[in-house]
Amino acid sequence: MTELTDLTLAGARDALRAGETTAAELTEAHLTAIEGAGALNAFVHHTPEIAREQAKAADARLQAGDAPAMCGIPIGVKDLFCTKGVASQAGSRILEGFRPEYESTITTQLFDAGAVMLGKLNMDEFAMGSSNETSTYGNAVNPWKAGNSDAALTPGGSSGGSAAAVAARLCLAALGTDTGGSIRQPAAFTGITGIKPTYGRCSRWGVVAFASSLDQAGPMTRTVRDSAIMLQAMSGHDPKDSTSADLAVPDFEAMLTGDVKGQVIGIPREYRMDGMPEEIEALWQDGIAMLKDAGAEIRDISLPHTKYALPAYYVIAPAEASSNLARYDGVRFGHRAALSQGDGITEMYEKTRAEGFGDEVQRRVMVGTYVLSAGFYDAYYNRARKVRTLIKKDFEDVFADGIDAILTPATPSSAFELGAMTDADPIQMYLNDVFTVTVNLAGLPGVAVPTGQDRRGLPLGLQLIGKPWQEGELLNVAHCLEDRAGFVARPAKWW
Ligand code: GLN
Numbered sequence: 001m002t003e004l005t006d007l008t009l010a011g012a013r014d015a016l017r018a019g020e021t022t023a024a025e026l027t028e029a030h031l032t033a034i035e036g037a038g039a040l041n042a043f044v045h046h047t048p049e050i051a052r053e054q055a056k057a058a059d060a061r062l063q064a065g066d067a068p069a070m071c072g073i074p075i076g077v078k079d080l081f082c083t084k085g086v087a088s089q090a091g092s093r094i095l096e097g098f099r100p101e102y103e104s105t106i107t108t109q110l111f112d113a114g115a116v117m118l119g120k121l122n123m124d125e126f127a128m129g130s131s132n133e134t135s136t137y138g139n140a141v142n143p144w145k146a147g148n149s150d151a152a153l154t155p156g157g158s159s160g161g162s163a164a165a166v167a168a169r170l171c172l173a174a175l176g177t178d179t180g181g182s183i184r185q186p187a188a189f190t191g192i193t194g195i196k197p198t199y200g201r202c203s204r205w206g207v208v209a210f211a212s213s214l215d216q217a218g219p220m221t222r223t224v225r226d227s228a229i230m231l232q233a234m235s236g237h238d239p240k241d242s243t244s245a246d247l248a249v250p251d252f253e254a255m256l257t258g259d260v261k262g263q264v265i266g267i268p269r270e271y272r273m274d275g276m277p278e279e280i281e282a283l284w285q286d287g288i289a290m291l292k293d294a295g296a297e298i299r300d301i302s303l304p305h306t307k308y309a310l311p312a313y314y315v316i317a318p319a320e321a322s323s324n325l326a327r328y329d330g331v332r333f334g335h336r337a338a339l340s341q342g343d344g345i346t347e348m349y350e351k352t353r354a355e356g357f358g359d360e361v362q363r364r365v366m367v368g369t370y371v372l373s374a375g376f377y378d379a380y381y382n383r384a385r386k387v388r389t390l391i392k393k394d395f396e397d398v399f400a401d402g403i404d405a406i407l408t409p410a411t412p413s414s415a416f417e418l419g420a421m422t423d424a425d426p427i428q429m430y431l432n433d434v435f436t437v438t439v440n441l442a443g444l445p446g447v448a449v450p451t452g453q454d455r456r457g458l459p460l461g462l463q464l465i466g467k468p469w470q471e472g473e474l475l476n477v478a479h480c481l482e483d484r485a486g487f488v489a490r491p492a493k494w495w
Contacts, residue, residue: 003029004021004025004026004029004030005029005030005033005169005170006169007026007172008172008221008222008223008225008226009073009172009173009221009222009223009225009226009229009230010223010225010226010229010253012026012072012073012172013069013070013071013072013073013229016058016062016067016071016072017062017067019062022055022059022062022072023054023055023056023058023059023062023071023072023073023074023114023116024052024055024056024059026055026072026073026074026116026172027051027052027054027055027072027074027116027118030074030118030170030171030172031048031051031118033168033169033170034046034118034119034165034170034171036495037168037170037495038495039141039495040140040141040143040164040165040168040170040495041122041137041138041139041140041141041161042076042121042122042140042141042155042160042161042162042164042165042168042170043076043118043119043120043121043122043161043165043170044079044089044091044119044120044121044122044135044137044161045079045086045087045089045119045120046118046119047086047117047118047119047120048118048119050086050117051074051116051117051118051119054111054114054115054116054117055072055074055116057114058071058072058114058116059072061114067114068113068114068233069113069229069232069233069253070110070113070114070115070229070230070233071113071114071115072114072116073114073115073116073172073173074115074116074118074171074172075110075115075116075117075118075171075172075173075174075175075230076117076118076119076120076121076161076162076165076166076170076171076173076174076175077107077117077119077120077121077174077175078120078121078123078159078161078162078174078175078176078177079091079120079121079122079123079161080123080126080127080177080207080208080210081104081106081107081120081175081206081207081208081217082100082102082103082104082107082206082207082208083100083103083104083107083117083120084100084101084102084103085099085100086099086100086117086120087099087120088100088120088208089136089334090123090125090126090127090208091122091123091124091125091126091127091134091135091136091137091158092125092126092136092328092334092356092357092358092361093136093335093355093356093357093358094328094333094334094335094352094353094355094356094357095208095328095333095334095335095356096136096334096335096356097334097335098333098334100206102206103206104203104205104206104207105203105205105206105238105240105241106175106202106203106206106207106217106234107175107206108206109233109234109236110175110230110233110234113233115233118170118171121140121159121161121162121165121174121175122135122137122139122140122160122161122164123135123157123158123159123160123161123162124157124158124160124182124360125357125358125360125361126208126210126321126325126361127158127159127177127179127182127208127210127215128158128210128321128360128361128364129157129158129360129429130154130156130157130158130181130182130185130429130430130432130433131154131156131157131160131416131418131421131422131429131432132154132155132156132157132158132160132161132186133154133157133418133419133422134157134158134358134359134360134361135160136358139154139160139418140155140160140161140163140164141153141154141155141164141418141495142154142155142156142160142163142164142167142189142190142415142491143155143164143167143168143190143491143493143494143495144167144189144190144191144415144457144458144459144491145491145492145494146414146415146456146457146458147456147457149456151417151418152417152418153189153415153416153417153418153458154189154415154416154417154418155167155186155189155190155415156185156186156187156188156189156190156411156415156432157182157185157186158177158179158182158186159174159176159177159178159182159183159186159194159220160186161174162174162175162176162183162186162220163176163186163187163189163190163192163194163220164186164190166190166192166220166221166222167190167191167192167222167490167491168491168493168495172221172222172226173219173220173221173222173226173230174219174220174221175217175218175219175220175234176194176217176218176219176220177207177210177215177216177217177218178194178196178215178216178217178218178436178440178446179210179211179214179215179216179317179440180214180313180317180433180436180437180440181432181433181435181436181437181440183195183196183218183220183448184196184410184411184436184439184446184447184448184461184463185410185411185432185433185436185448186220187220187410187448187450187461188410188411188448188450188459188460188461188463189411189414189415189458189459189461190415190459191450191459191461191487191489191490191491192220192221192222192450193220193221193222193223193224193226193227193447193448193449193450193478193482194218194219194220194221194227194447194448195218195219195227195231195445195446195447195448195471195474195475195478196216196218196439196440196445196446196447197216197217197218197231197235197445197471198216198245198443198444198445198468198469198470198471199213199214199216199243199440199443199444200216200243200244200245200443201216201231201235201244201245201249201445201469201471202216202217202218202231202234202235202236202244203236203237203238203240203241203244204216204217204241204243204244205238205240205241205244209320209324210317210320210321210324211316211317211318211319211320211321211324212243212320212324213316213320214313214316214317214320214440214441216440217234218231218234219231219234223482224256224447224449224475224478224479224482225253225256225479227447227475228252228253228255228256228472228475229252229253231252231471231475232249232251232252232253235249236249245469247469250472251472252471252472252475255472255473255475255476256475256476256479257476258294258476258479258480258483259295259476259480260291260294260295260296260476260477260480261294261295261296262295262296262297263291263295263296263297263404263405263477264296264297264299264402264403264404265288265291265296265297265298265299265403265404265405265406265407265477266299266300266301266398266403266405266406266407267284267288267298267299267300267301267406267407267408268301268302268303268306268398268406268408269300269301269302270302270303270304270306270307271303271306271408271409271435273412273434276409276412277412277413277454279414279454279455279460280409280411280412280413280460282452283409283451283452283460283462284407284408284409284462286451286452286485287407287451287462287481287485288407290451290480290481290484290485291407291477291480291481291484293484294480294484296477296480299403301398301401301403301406302394302398303391303394303395303398303406303438304394305387305390305391305394306391306394306438308387308390308391309387309391309434309437309438309441310430310431310433310434310437311384311387312384312387312388312391312441313433313437313440313441314367314430315367315371315380315381315383315384316381316384316385316388316441317364318364318365318367318368318371319368319371319372319381319384320368321361321364321365321368322364322365322366322367322368322369322372323368323372325357325361325365328352328353328356328357329349329352329353330348330349330351330352330353330356334356335352335355335356336348336352337351337352337354337355337356338351339351360426363426371384388441388442391438391441391442392441392442392443394442395438395442395444395465399467404466404467404473404477405464405465405466405467405473405474405477406464406465406466407462407463407464408435408462408463408465409435409460409461409462409463410435410436410448410460410461410462410463411432411435411436411460411461412431412432412434412435413432414454414456414458414459414460415458415459435463436463438465439463439465443468444465444466444467444468445465445466445467445468445469445470445471445474446463446464446465446466447463447464447466447474447475447478448461448462448463449461449462449463449464449478449481449482449485449487450482450485450487451481451482451485451487452485452487453489457489459487459489462481464477464478464481
């Protein structure tokens, strides 16, 4: 049998059910891999005791013949999820020492389905960033290297630890979250698959809020099938999250027929950006050819408001963040600054927040409070909300015109070097999200699939955008693309 850490989630599920391995063995293999991968800085809180406990329970269930798909599957959990009694810091110093009294709905569902938690994964602070460099733990590192260069690359962000861990075979799958691209961009940078479901498909309860109208959790895995399996276990209505949809969850895996004949795939002309590297254009053309060859009809489409998406996102997301982050005041959670003689409650708030929040988070809080302030509310926040409606309508129009899914690049480049963008204008970093934020603004499902490599051997991904609640149909197109692209490259082990 293949190395246990090389199994896919589906392969591990089948091997467990067939009695070819045990959850305990699978868990030990991954704990050992994690121990040897400190250089990747992917896992920031280790929970081997919990993992062994859960593996034991999973083996008992397997023995008894009661084994849901996630039973005995070792996963990593992004630090943004509240996990009972386990450090949950959202990558921030301000949540130092915070151990939630409760479990997020999604992790509860996964644990009920038998999943095994290996630990918590690195991320940008409060999920703000595209390179994992705003993390209080220091950045995670991409397991991939460019050609013969030894330079350390970003795994992307904000779910950088999740992406690095899955690509480096430290876990079979990981939880990520995506507010503007934080599942899809790191997935593309590390050669794995990640889906941001329709807004409302998964509960946000117990997931530390960044921008509540955009945030959505999703799986990050090595195959499309694995994403389908894990998404199934994460989805569903939760009375504790009023924005979670009361809709039946289809059997996503059963929908992976790979048949896309007659499907109409839209190619939006506005996603052909100025200065886009030729390799990205070539990747996109290859993807178009693959789907055409598989029997899909390719149609050029227009999403005219695309150019306003990034500015609108960088008004709406900070606005919501500034409100959500008001709760970190040194009283209720985590860190509190040491105070001097004569300091009152205002000094306590100010010092705690100045110490606890990193630069990017402070920048967002300032931008957010500015765009929401009385004199600027209409000019910025309200205008951004109107633009958001127009962006959503662009998508509704093309879907009404018969488009089934939309194909775009996932990112404007392959993974860049750590440090390359931190000194630059922050807008350079924001540009990473140019292909992904539209999907969050419109609340649609979007999936990133690895389909090629750049000339230095780094993975590149394409994005497919689907209709609301059609994750199954979308994953099926992604499955076809995955199958045709035959992406089998993996990072050489240096860590
Ligand atoms: N990179 C984007 C940002 O910094 C998106 C982050 C995310 O999706 N959480 O806001």
